[in-house]
Amino acid sequence: MVLRAALYQWAFRAVRSPDGAWVQRHTIEQPPDSIRAALEWIAAHSIKVKDLEAPTLLRPALEALSLRLDGGKAAENTARRKRMVLSNVLRYTVEEKGLLTANPLPRVDWTPPKSDDEIDFRYVPDPALARSLLGAVRDSGARGEHLHAFFGCLYYAAMRPGEIVALKESDCTLPPNSPETVNEWGELLLGDSRPEVGGGWTDDGTSYETRGLNRRKRGATQPVPIPPVLVHLLREHIRRYGTADDGRLFRAARGGRVPSTEYCDIWEKARKAVLSPREVESDLAAAPYSLRHAGVSLWIKSGVDPAEVATRAGHSIAVLYRFYAKILKGSQQHSNDLISRALEEGDAP
Incomplete structure (x- = not known):
């Protein structure tokens, strides 16, 4: 070392x-x-x-x-x-x-040795556990309340942390707050990311870099539909906390980028509040990124077309199949049933 x-x-x-x-x-x-x-x-x-x-x-x-x-x-x-x-x-x-x-x-004739990149879904929280963890984040104190919607973006929109810390109010299209629109979806237009790299590796000494979206050319944008539950979280967050001077929704206690140490500490508190001591020692929901895996898994299990899942998550189809192969294979039976039903209808006199 x-x-x-x-x-x-x-x-x-x-x-x-x-x-x-x-x-x-x-x-x-x-x-x-x-x-x-x-x-x-x-x-x-x-x-x-x-x-x-x-x-x-x-x-x-x-x-x-x-x-x-x-x-x-x-x-x-x-x-x-x-x-x-x-x-x-x-x-x-x-x-x-x-x-x-x-x-x-x-x-040099060399290719990297094959490795199993597939996510171990034994440790990805299911929907009930994900909601419990989000609730524990909210109940962990003032910073947990401030970052409740941050973690909501991880789960309900499957965003990357670097994309969330760059999210601005102008990126959010939220339906009006009224009884008639309570079940309407909103949309986020992602275009920037602020991944954490450490102050020793940036020209201006900041702990992050401002980049475009992952594996996209600079200036590219990605629309992500968001369910009513996340619409409510974001609307409530803006009402309570406003935005930073540049329009960002989430900021550190002193106004800068939310550091990974802060949201990881809050996440660990939430795990200890929800999980058993044995589960805390395991890899179950071990990191905040587990919520992104949980969100993508939920979309696949819900029957969303893999191409649409990949688009919303900012993946390529190849990456989606490499990391989520087990779940995609599990959904094949549902697809087979749909095809069988269509074939039977075609054979009907």
Whole structure:
């Protein structure tokens, strides 16, 4: 872990120098002795970039990218993403630094080992448990009340946390608050995301980046219909708390982006209030993201077309089938029954 800290927090982390230039942190700050020793060891034992002209030296690196820190297999898409980062680094050494004559990575015949990316649905909350957890969030105190609708977006709209913290009042189309419209659906128009990355990795020192939607070109939008229960939660949230100066619905106690530490702490309190001690120690609803999995699972089990589910969740069809295969297979019998009924009607005299 010392080597990892030396690389992530010192060697790869850039900070502003007194003259405003971006430099490696360890060149203007004095690291602890253990970090300094680790940096010296890495410098002495690392392969030189020019040696990577031999593609065989890249194979151990690719194998390492396919593993987690504990030595287990990483998810297949994680390994592919890290390979893409490595490819970009090598391309930079060719095009910007001239240290290599060509990117050697395409010459290595390697694919990430197959891994089981499917969600373990033993630990995804069912609708009754999801509602109980949402209630426990609301009842956990002032911050829980403020973030009740935040967690509602996770479940009822299957949004990602980064999308929720970027959500603005102008993104919400909510029916009027009247007895006649109490059962009407609303719509959210998603266009931005603010994923948490850490202040050491952004140009302005903020703990997040402002990006477009996941795997979409910047400027793309995604309409997500929302049920009346979420319409009510959002309307009530706006009535009680208003918005930030830029129109965002959810903000930290001091006005900034809601940090993951805050909503994870609230979630853990809710779990302890609802689950048994044994369940708390298990992976059941272990993270707030479990609500997103629960929301998508509910849509599939309700018979919503997989293409529509993928669109609302911001997935590709391929990703949906990889992560939710068991539920999709379980819905096949219902589809078979519908086809059989249609065939029988066609055969009727």
